[in-house]
Amino acid sequence: MSDLSLRLRDALDRSAAGASTVALTAAVERLSDRYRSVRPAGAPILAGPAEVLAYAVYRMPATYAAVRLALLQGVRAGLGPISSVADLGGGTGAAVWAAAEALPDVRAATVLEQVAAARDLGRAIAAEDLGETSWRDWRVGEPVPSADLVSAAYVLSELSEEQQTRLVADAMAAAGAAVLVVEPGTPDGHRRVLAARELLLAAGWRVLAPCPHALACPLADADWCHFAARVNRSALHRRVKSAELSHEDEKFSYVLAVRRSTRQDLGDGARDARSIVRGGRVVRHPLKRKGLVELQLCRPDGTAGREVVSKRHGAAYKAARDVAWGDTWPPAAD
Template identity: 50%
Template sequence: MPLPLNRALEAVLDGADPERLRRATTRLIDVYRSGAPPTEQVLSDRVSATAYAAYRMPATHAAVARVLRYALEVAPDLAPHSLVDVGGGTGAAAWAAADAFPGLASVEVVDGSADALAVGADVARHGPRALAGARWTRRDLGGGRALPRADLVTVAYVLGELGPDLRDRVVDAAADAASEAGAVVAVLEPGTPRGFAAALAARDRLLAAGWHVLAPCPHEAACPLAAAGDWCHLAVRLDRTALHRRLKGAALGHEDEKVAYVVARRTPADTPAGRVLRHPVTRKGLVQLELCRDDGTASREVVSRRQGPRYRAARHAGWGDQWPPEGTDPAD
């Protein structure tokens, strides 16, 4: 987690009752792990919203930051000036966007929980100018009202909490809000089969509307993993603060946030030849990569020491990275 967000959370959490936060965190974890869409507002009071900020903002921030980094690798010209964070809660995605795009000037976080928005606004006061001046708008996502126009629209960990019809309406509203030629929509869901299904449905809907995928897919064909009964996701490692460990009752100093996602733009970009689908397996003298390829297939590639630069690149490749890296000759 970046130091500014860490300090902002510490400033807002200073003086909060740690036992109340721990109990609220345990309840939230149980709700989200159930996998079922909530039947009522989850962040229904200040304590639950504060607990959510403490235990979920670091992971959400890490996931969105990584996803935006991958999008920038494919489309380095991305430079949004405005952001709408749909269902943004306490604003973790907005923090990640502000970090990724220094030119971001206008931020609006839209959510149905007044308590989450209030906590998010308190945290954002300790952030960069775009966040400190952000608008925090309470709105029922099912109300049918149009979203504000923006260059970048994020929908992070929202669709899984909605019914299928409402998911489609939210994706459509996000696409309508990102109306400019270079505008971008980023959808993120938990890296579970259910989360992947929601992200994949959003990808299909955006493609059908004429959008173009920036990441993770190096193609716009049907997902080969879904066809094989598998699911595409990414693991992002983040460090836990001492408070984070206490709230979650965790011993490890890190955790892996698994995320399924799609980033799409109205205009196409030069996508990579492939992307790494899992942690590479390194053995003596070789690296085994599971790849999604630009021809719409998924397959394994084994890179041996005899391949020189390609082997050295494979040893440094990570889950989610482009393959091969720029400057690596495919014939090596």
């Protein structure tokens, strides 16, 4: 576990100290039920301090892990230095924790969130561990402050289609360099990510990750593009989810796009053009059997399909043994 995820775990433990496990577990169940039925929220789902604390305890580690992995995949695809972040519908701030971990140049973050109790808890959780972070009351349609990166994680599903379009448009207008949208790794989460991707491409942005091309998504009809981030569950996390396993895999879909003609677009994070993704993306857990590795790939030519790498491929086989779901293939040259 990374240093910051351990600190997040400790901060969540401190926040929940003294709270009734029974009440927290009941609130987690209520929230899970509500989130399972995907529909626009007429009123905030995080209705009060009990829901906010439950949400933080059971969802922050997962959101943190998903956003962190999406950003790391973006960095590997050439995302350049990001010094400021604005997170829309940021809840208790999981995405800005992830940005602080994945993007070493971040100096300032703003969490825009409509629920006061979420802002208050997020501020308290972040107090000792995050750098300069401000927390603002915000609803879709209200001004978004400028930042290098504007993100929205697990927000679109609570919005009407019109609000989703507005959020992406406002994110593009405010982002100096990059926009990140993360949604649950479900067929409809992927559909919302694809709609955001369409808006970004139509406005001339370049998709940096996960797609290795700007063509139609080859997974849109029969499948859905998603990834998995490992989450180590704390004792508290296990308790409130009535779970036994010490980990879970958070499935998520995402798109990370950069404004053209910026340092980001030139891959300034690693000026060497080789570090910009030229290959395909591994879109499922690789199947590793004796002497061969089977990869499901999304390819730069806009197709998706299977590739088998066997021992007779020599160095490529060795590389394939180490490849993971979400990595690029073939791996970028160092």
